[in-house]
Amino acid sequence: MTAQLIHGTTETSDQAAESSESSARAILGATLTFLALVALWELLARGFNIPGWLLPTPSAIAIALAEWRDELVRHSLVTLYETLLGFALSIAISIPLAAAVVHSAILRNTIYPILLTFQSVPKVAIAPLLALWIGFGMLPKIAVVFLVCFFPIIVATATGLSAVPAPLMELIRSLSASTMQTFIKIRFPTAMPYIFVGLKVAITFAVIGAVIGEFVGSEDGLGYLILVSTSQSRTPLAFAALVSLTVMSIAMYYGIVFIERIAVPWAPKT
Amino acid sequence: MNKIHIEGLEKTYASRVGRVTALAQVNLTIQQNEFITLVGPSGCGKSTLLKLIGALIRPSRGLLLLDGAALTRPPRDVGIVFQEAVLLEWRSVLDNVLLPAEILGLDKTKARARAMHLLGLVGLAGFERRFPRELSGGMQQRVSICRALIHNPSILLMDEPFAALDAMTREELGFELMRIWDTDKKTVIFVTHNITEAILLADRVVAMSRRPGRIAKIVDIELPRPRTIDMEFSPQFKSYSDQIRAVIYHGEGDGGR
Numbered sequence: 001m002t003a004q005l006i007h008g009t010t011e012t013s014d015q016a017a018e019s020s021e022s023s024a025r026a027i028l029g030a031t032l033t034f035l036a037l038v039a040l041w042e043l044l045a046r047g048f049n050i051p052g053w054l055l056p057t058p059s060a061i062a063i064a065l066a067e068w069r070d071e072l073v074r075h076s077l078v079t080l081y082e083t084l085l086g087f088a089l090s091i092a093i094s095i096p097l098a099a100a101v102v103h104s105a106i107l108r109n110t111i112y113p114i115l116l117t118f119q120s121v122p123k124v125a126i127a128p129l130l131a132l133w134i135g136f137g138m139l140p141k142i143a144v145v146f147l148v149c150f151f152p153i154i155v156a157t158a159t160g161l162s163a164v165p166a167p168l169m170e171l172i173r174s175l176s177a178s179t180m181q182t183f184i185k186i187r188f189p190t191a192m193p194y195i196f197v198g199l200k201v202a203i204t205f206a207v208i209g210a211v212i213g214e215f216v217g218s219e220d221g222l223g224y225l226i227l228v229s230t231s232q233s234r235t236p237l238a239f240a241a242l243v244s245l246t247v248m249s250i251a252m253y254y255g256i257v258f259i260e261r262i263a264v265p266w267a268p269k270t
Numbered sequence: 271m272n273k274i275h276i277e278g279l280e281k282t283y284a285s286r287v288g289r290v291t292a293l294a295q296v297n298l299t300i301q302q303n304e305f306i307t308l309v310g311p312s313g314c315g316k317s318t319l320l321k322l323i324g325a326l327i328r329p330s331r332g333l334l335l336l337d338g339a340a341l342t343r344p345p346r347d348v349g350i351v352f353q354e355a356v357l358l359e360w361r362s363v364l365d366n367v368l369l370p371a372e373i374l375g376l377d378k379t380k381a382r383a384r385a386m387h388l389l390g391l392v393g394l395a396g397f398e399r400r401f402p403r404e405l406s407g408g409m410q411q412r413v414s415i416c417r418a419l420i421h422n423p424s425i426l427l428m429d430e431p432f433a434a435l436d437a438m439t440r441e442e443l444g445f446e447l448m449r450i451w452d453t454d455k456k457t458v459i460f461v462t463h464n465i466t467e468a469i470l471l472a473d474r475v476v477a478m479s480r481r482p483g484r485i486a487k488i489v490d491i492e493l494p495r496p497r498t499i500d501m502e503f504s505p506q507f508k509s510y511s512d513q514i515r516a517v518i519y520h521g522e523g524d525g526g527r
Contacts, residue, residue, distance in 0.1 A: 167352035167429075170326050174344040177373045185369070189360050266359045266403070 056236040064236035065243060071225070076244050078221040082138055082210040083252070086145020087203060094150050095195070098157035102187070103179065112158075119151045123209065127216045141213030141221070148209035149202035156198025160191025193267035196260040203256055207249040222248075274300040274323060274425075274457070279332035281318050291482035292318045296332070298476065298485065302424070303455040305448075308476045309468035310518055315483020316461045317429050323459060324348055324427050346374065349418030351431040355410035357402040357417075363389065364398035367416045374421055381420060388416040391450055408439035415447070419454075428460045432467070440464075441499065444471055448497060465518075469510045470497055477514045486517035 038058045044050075045057040052060055065072065101107045123144060130140040164186055172182050214223025222241045229237035260267060281293040293315040300306055308316040321327045322334060325344045334341045349370075357366045364385055371381035389395055392412040402410055411431060418426060432440040444467060451458060462468050468475045472491050479486040489510055493501050501507055 165354070165356050167354060168356040168358075170321070170324075171350050171352070171356065171370075172373070173326060174324055174348055174350050175370050175373045176344055176346070181373055185372070186358070189358065192360075264360075266401070 053233040053235045056239055060236045061239040061243065064234075064240040068237055068240060072222075072240060072244050075220055075222050075225045075241065076248060078138075079207070079210050079214065079223065079245070080248060082141040082213065082221065083145055083203075083206045083248075085138075086142040086209065087149050087206045089142065090146045090149035090153055090202065090206075091199070093146075094154035095157050098154045098161060099183065101154075101158050102161040103183075115151065115154065123147045124212050127212050130213070131216045136217045136219075140216070141210050141218070144213040145206045145209040148205040152201040152205065153195070153198040156194045156201070157191055160194025161187045163194060164190050192264045193260075196256065196264060196267065199256050199260075200253060203252050204249060207245065207252070211245065273302055273337060274298075275333070275335040275338070276300075276323075277333040277335075279319075279322065279334060280330050281315070281322060281327070282330045293322070294482035294484045296485055298488075300457060300459065303457055305451060305458045305460070305471060305473045306476060307460045307462055307468040307472040307474075308478060309462055309465055309514060310478030310483075310486075311463060311480055313483070314478040314480045314518075316463075316478050318483065319478075320427050320429050320459060320461050323425075324350060345425070346421070347423045348425045348427060349421070349423040351411075351414055351418045351426070351428045353430040353433050355402070355407070355414040357410055357413055359402050361401075362398060363394065363400050363402070363405070363413050366402065366413055367420055369417060370421050376421060384422070385416065385420055388419055389413075391453075392416060392446055406439075408435050408443060411435060411443065412446070415443075415450075419450070422454075423456065425457045425459070428458065430461050430463065433462070433464075440467070445497075445499075447471070448495075452496065465511055465514050466502060468514070469493075469507060470502065475510070475514060477517050479518055487513065489513055 042058050045055055056064070097111070101112050126147065127140070127144050130143050134140050134143065168186065169182075172186055177185075210221065211223035211226075214221040215227055218224040222245045225241040226238050226245075229235070229241065276296055276298040279293060279296040280291070282289045282291045284290075296319060308319060310316050318327070322329055323341075325334075325341050328342075336345060358369065361369070364382075367385040367389065368381055371378075371385075386395075386398065389398060392415060394409065394412055394416070397405070397409070402413070405413065411434075415431070418428075432443050435443065447458075448471060458471075460468075460471060469489075469491055475489045475491060476485055477487045477489065478484065491510060493504075493506065
């Protein structure tokens with residue numbers, strides 16, 4: 001049996017080496033494709049003499065990124081702050097609420113349907129109302145981020161908390177475990193991979209939420225910068241802001257993937 | 271003591287087509303340290319009977335006594351093994367085995383020592399720090415057996431524990447289980463749909479039949495212990511197997527009387 005296991009382990013590490021090799025190849029392929037597309041864009045924009053205010057060349061965008069570096073960083077930090085604050089608020093409220101919904105039939109039958117209904121309301125359409133109610137500061141942006149993140153996190157958490165296999169629940173019941181013991185030792189760890197799926201979906205929504213909030217009425221943030229530079233026909237700057245936004249979004253997504261690897265090492269890799 | 275006494279036990283479920291009787295009129299007395307196997311086709315109520323004995327579900331009618339007292343909530347004294355190992359993938363082998371001890375608040379040092387002892391018994395010494403995903407199905411099921419035994423229960427309920435394993439692992443585990451039971455006697459109630467397995471393990475085989483689930487016949491197995499694999503080919507074994515097959519498939523039987 002020992003020999004069998006050792007054999008099995010070797011096989012797994014072989015597979016791991018193989019998969020890291022193939023993922024390295026995938027990253028290389030994606031990077032090359034991306035660079036080729038940027039080059040093609042540059043060539044076409046120059047070849048067809050497309051005016052810079054309509055579609056700037058990648059090199060013009062790069063120049064704008066360098067020239068407006070300080071401004072871009074300042075506005076990025078505003079958007080980042082709104083995004084992370086709204087996201088954190090959403091986690092802090094939706095995870096305990098999901099736990100309450102899973103444990104209480106009354107909540108499940110009252111609050112949950114309301115949440116589902118609420119999810120169907122397009123949050124983009126609420127943004128102007130939020131500005132009307134709570135002004136033009138940072139708060140309405142944080143509120144939009146909170147609203148767009150809330151649903152994916154609560155649904156993922158509630159699903160995860162309910163995903164304990166039936167025999168395991170019976171085993172726990174046979175030991176007369178308390179609700180708290182069941183939650184801490186079984187339900188929450190079971191839900192962790194699900195929660196991270198929710199967090200990954202939510203964080204991409206979060207950035208969109210912050211930008212929408214800024215579109216509605218704002219004096220800083222990347223959304224504001226995009227709006228203003230477009231209206232002034234400074235299209236390269238708008239693109240530079242867009243690039244910052246994309247980089248920020250990707251960085252936050254992989255930040256969560258990184259935390260997941262540490263917190264939930266048993267989760268299937270996605 | 272741990273004598274289990276069952277009288278007129280019935281379990282019905284509400285379903286879309288009205289009430290379905292999962293188990294009807296079951297009478298059975300199980301002695302302390304007896305090895306009982308419940309065998310029958312799917313839908314004969316054998317798992318239902320097991321869950322009733324573990325007080326995981328409530329009977330619709332009838333009497334279920336443990337040491338003369340009505341069984342209303344899961345007795346502390348029970349270990350359960352299911353068809354799937356259902357280990358916690360975030361816990362090491364050792365921590366999985368220790369789960370019931372943690373929930374019951376048992377002494378940590380003692381529980382740890384017992385866990386190591388049990389893992390040694392099933393040939394998993396040296397695997398304590400491994401994680402479930404690193405183990406084969408048979409090894410996972412061995413861990414789940416250790417988990418069921420960690421609090422030294424006097425009753426062990428096993429719901430088709432080897433059904434998901436390959437034939438060889440299944441035999442191996444059967445003999446391992448009997449070895450453990452020999453050194454550390456418990457009342458074992460073992461559900462299976464494998465007649466050979468049922469006979470090989472049991473002191474008594476409770477053969478059940480379908481629609482409604484009921485006890486068709488109880489067969490005393492008088493093969494000597496320790497049991498060996500060749501017993502399977504003895505005439506006595508074949509006669510047991512024929513008796514059981516007859517009641518399960520053709521509904522002949524005496525209702526266990």
